[in-house]
Amino acid sequence: MHVSILKGIARQASSVSTTLLGLLALTFFMGRMLPIDPVLAIVGDQADQATYDMVHRQLGLDKPLYVQFYLYIRSMLSGDFGNALFTGHRVADDLLKVFPATVELATFAIMIGVGIGVPLGILAAVYRGSIIDHVARVVGLLGYSSPTFWLGLMGLILFYATLDWVGGPGRLDVAFVDSIPTHTGFMTVDALWEGDMDVFWNAVSHIVLPGCILGYGSMAYISRMTRSFMLEQLAQEYIVAARVKGLSGWAVIRRHAFRNILVQLVTVITLAYAFLLEGAVLTETVFAWPGFGHYLVAGLLAGDMNAVLACVLIVGIIFIGLNLITDLLYRLLDPRTR
Amino acid sequence: MTAQLVVEDLQVRFHTARRVVEAVRGVSFTVGREKVGVVGESGSGKSMTARAILRLSPPQARVTAKTLQFNEIDLLASTERQMLKVRGRRISMIMQDPKFALDPVMRVGDQIAEAIPADRRGSRAQDRERVLAMLDSVHIRDPKRVYELYPHEVSGGMGQRIMIAMMLMPEPSLLIADEPTSALDVTVRMRVLAILDELVAQRHLGLIFISHDLNLVASFCDRVLIMYAGRIVEECVAGKLAHAQHPYTRGLLASLPRVGDTRARLPVLTRDPAWLSS
Amino acid sequence: MNATFRIWLTADVTTSPWQARLQRAYFGWRRLSGNRLTMFGLAVLVFLVMVAALAPLIAPEGYDAQDLAKRLAAPSAAHWLGTDDLGRDVLARMVYGTRVTLMIACLVALIAAPLGLLIGTAAGYFGGWVDIVLMRINDVFLSFPGLILALGFVAALGPGIRNAVIAIALTAWPPIARLARAETLTLRNADYIAAVRIQGASALRIILRHVVPMCLPSVVVRITLNMAGIIITAAGLGFLGLGAQPPMPEWGAMLSSGRAHLSGAWWISAVPGLAILITSLAFNLLGDGLRDVLDPRSDS
Numbered sequence: 009m010h011v012s013i014l015k016g017i018a019r020q021a022s023s024v025s026t027t028l029l030g031l032l033a034l035t036f037f038m039g040r041m042l043p044i045d046p047v048l049a050i051v052g053d054q055a056d057q058a059t060y061d062m063v064h065r066q067l068g069l070d071k072p073l074y075v076q077f078y079l080y081i082r083s084m085l086s087g088d089f090g091n092a093l094f095t096g097h098r099v100a101d102d103l104l105k106v107f108p109a110t111v112e113l114a115t116f117a118i119m120i121g122v123g124i125g126v127p128l129g130i131l132a133a134v135y136r137g138s139i140i141d142h143v144a145r146v147v148g149l150l151g152y153s154s155p156t157f158w159l160g161l162m163g164l165i166l167f168y169a170t171l172d173w174v175g176g177p178g179r180l181d182v183a184f185v186d187s188i189p190t191h192t193g194f195m196t197v198d199a200l201w202e203g204d205m206d207v208f209w210n211a212v213s214h215i216v217l218p219g220c221i222l223g224y225g226s227m228a229y230i231s232r233m234t235r236s237f238m239l240e241q242l243a244q245e246y247i248v249a250a251r252v253k254g255l256s257g258w259a260v261i262r263r264h265a266f267r268n269i270l271v272q273l274v275t276v277i278t279l280a281y282a283f284l285l286e287g288a289v290l291t292e293t294v295f296a297w298p299g300f301g302h303y304l305v306a307g308l309l310a311g312d313m314n315a316v317l318a319c320v321l322i323v324g325i326i327f328i329g330l331n332l333i334t335d336l337l338y339r340l341l342d343p344r345t346r
Numbered sequence: 347m348t349a350q351l352v353v354e355d356l357q358v359r360f361h362t363a364r365r366v367v368e369a370v371r372g373v374s375f376t377v378g379r380e381k382v383g384v385v386g387e388s389g390s391g392k393s394m395t396a397r398a399i400l401r402l403s404p405p406q407a408r409v410t411a412k413t414l415q416f417n418e419i420d421l422l423a424s425t426e427r428q429m430l431k432v433r434g435r436r437i438s439m440i441m442q443d444p445k446f447a448l449d450p451v452m453r454v455g456d457q458i459a460e461a462i463p464a465d466r467r468g469s470r471a472q473d474r475e476r477v478l479a480m481l482d483s484v485h486i487r488d489p490k491r492v493y494e495l496y497p498h499e500v501s502g503g504m505g506q507r508i509m510i511a512m513m514l515m516p517e518p519s520l521l522i523a524d525e526p527t528s529a530l531d532v533t534v535r536m537r538v539l540a541i542l543d544e545l546v547a548q549r550h551l552g553l554i555f556i557s558h559d560l561n562l563v564a565s566f567c568d569r570v571l572i573m574y575a576g577r578i579v580e581e582c583v584a585g586k587l588a589h590a591q592h593p594y595t596r597g598l599l600a601s602l603p604r605v606g607d608t609r610a611r612l613p614v615l616t617r618d619p620a621w622l623s624s
Numbered sequence: 625m626n627a628t629f630r631i632w633l634t635a636d637v638t639t640s641p642w643q644a645r646l647q648r649a650y651f652g653w654r655r656l657s658g659n660r661l662t663m664f665g666l667a668v669l670v671f672l673v674m675v676a677a678l679a680p681l682i683a684p685e686g687y688d689a690q691d692l693a694k695r696l697a698a699p700s701a702a703h704w705l706g707t708d709d710l711g712r713d714v715l716a717r718m719v720y721g722t723r724v725t726l727m728i729a730c731l732v733a734l735i736a737a738p739l740g741l742l743i744g745t746a747a748g749y750f751g752g753w754v755d756i757v758l759m760r761i762n763d764v765f766l767s768f769p770g771l772i773l774a775l776g777f778v779a780a781l782g783p784g785i786r787n788a789v790i791a792i793a794l795t796a797w798p799p800i801a802r803l804a805r806a807e808t809l810t811l812r813n814a815d816y817i818a819a820v821r822i823q824g825a826s827a828l829r830i831i832l833r834h835v836v837p838m839c840l841p842s843v844v845v846r847i848t849l850n851m852a853g854i855i856i857t858a859a860g861l862g863f864l865g866l867g868a869q870p871p872m873p874e875w876g877a878m879l880s881s882g883r884a885h886l887s888g889a890w891w892i893s894a895v896p897g898l899a900i901l902i903t904s905l906a907f908n909l910l911g912d913g914l915r916d917v918l919d920p921r922s923d924s
Contacts, residue, residue, distance in 0.1 A: 027763045027767060038776050038780040155897060252439045254461070257426075286772055309865070313780075327767045328767050
């Protein structure tokens, strides 16, 4: 059993490394597509030829393309993403600072997605054709069709400006910013760590709206997949056999049907988590949430290719990583694949 | 012999958007502590009858009957809660293909243990002992190893024996076997049937044996019911099958190959539409 | 429909491939039109196309007529959807915005579908190194969620509607290629493909005339379903100011311009977003219905 898992991992590793190489090639290529001369961007158009040549050499642009690519790979893999012109810091440092904010938001969103999506999907499957099924379908359809950034704006108008039920943009009210030391970078966790309940509730009130809106899309996807998986299992013979044994309908669902969809569900949830990165870009922009997506957009609007390409690369790596994890989980959890 | 199960005028109907499909049209029979075979082709309604007895028909089905009585329990009037006490403990069913009828992600031993009714459960160790004893009674060698296996790791014959063990675990008094050997190799079939025979005799169970194989049923059961298009067209003692009256039964018998047969061609059964409305 | 035509259309035995194809289309249409939600989606899309085509008639003043005296006016009889921050009629901008959105959708589909089909069928048909290389490239593109890759390309190419279309098309072809490859793999060993090959058909001819037509139904379904995402991505780019440049009325950009006036003139942001929602919804409904008719293997 262990040998086959190791062999599977080895095969995955080789295909992953080629994909990774391709990823690096793509971002490298994107960096070169610029219609702007990167040297001019640094020296300005008043500089003389000598300065131009010096910077040209410094950036390594005089070397052949494959050497440049090799240098690029080396620096990317060692975490040296260059400097972000618009913040003045190293991109790597910036990323370390903004990532926790996005992870906190994404985690909140996925909890909503799973917490509502899975039960909804199960109910929609068990009571197929009933009003619950139709409601789930409509809710899901709207989830696929709504632009999250618009929902965010509408949500802000309704729940913040009009009803004042939630906090506004940003992670905390201005008064609370920087009032507690950073331990994990997760505002809610840090507040609990410090025992500061005011900050905690403020952080919660700020994360609720963007988290719910981001989570809505995940919920639509997860509930649809759960329903589909559940329907597939409920049509199987072993479900009837379990009922013949004297188990009640819900016991059968809990102990048999649900356990059979777990593997597929885990895959779906991991994928949904990855897609949250995409949703985060615009949601963070709307809510001025200082996370990864906000950083990417800011870098883009400032024309900072280092920052943008580093972000794109990181997302690609995360995606590949998450796909690897789901493959591994599938292999581990399903006894039939061992 | 006193009847355990009394079925009178059982009907199972499916109401689709366009028309009503009658899967079972007025079936009546009784089963005591004996082996009753039900023979019919696909679509004759035999499985539907079995599911109706356990009230496990598909949700779109409507089940009606004049009587559907198991000892003191009126099965038709029972609520789902009451049926939970009937299924397994009083009436049980083994199904056709253990590959599909066993949960693929649960160990077989745990699945058998799950069949022990809640009020008879002991500690985990005690339940495990009972399961091992049950596996032993279906002649599985090395029950300790088999307990830990998953359904895809056991062969067809062993899977069916596991199913028998699982469905007899709650100690029912009536067992329905829905095509228990149809998915098995011929060589394995006889062994599984022998085990079934032994257990039925040991525990004085009533048995409803559903199959499409007339020869098999005739040799195994005490009485035989022939079903066609949702009705029972013939009922007789197994030994007296040669004296069957209904043209369908006679047609079935005639089309079976026999050792020492002198016929050049086997007759093909011709269906008479009149049989649909007898 | 006159009687003889109807009889011909529903005949049990067809006498020409023409008739067979028409019959299939007719029965497919009947199944499709039976689904009310799908028809609603189709109706919405037809309505949008008409609005786009008749834009100059509906809003003769154009999308750029500014009247700074009347900025941020609430909806009224003169301006059914109010005016924006530069005094332009929101309804007029919405109507012309329909053109922009539909144009982006069409262009992306016209680029991504053939590209994906070609790459996918080539990979599936030739196998070997061609397959490995093409699918590796496919995997690389699939490693990014659509918006992020599009942002990367737009960052590299610069803002503007042309670059936005290219960027989005580059994110839309991978799922099509994957689908086409899967279909091609099942078809590759079919007898009729072998027969045509023996007759001397070149690989290109086989792919174009025999493989691609079989892939078309699922590709059409897939791209219709993905259209919702494409439109939302395009609107997202517009929201960030990276798509259609002002004064072109793109819905996402209009949404963004209303951000500063959320508490007062909230309709400037609300209406374009609603339009995006309805358009995406229409594509999703149509795609679902098409899938039931063309590709019934999936669940409902």
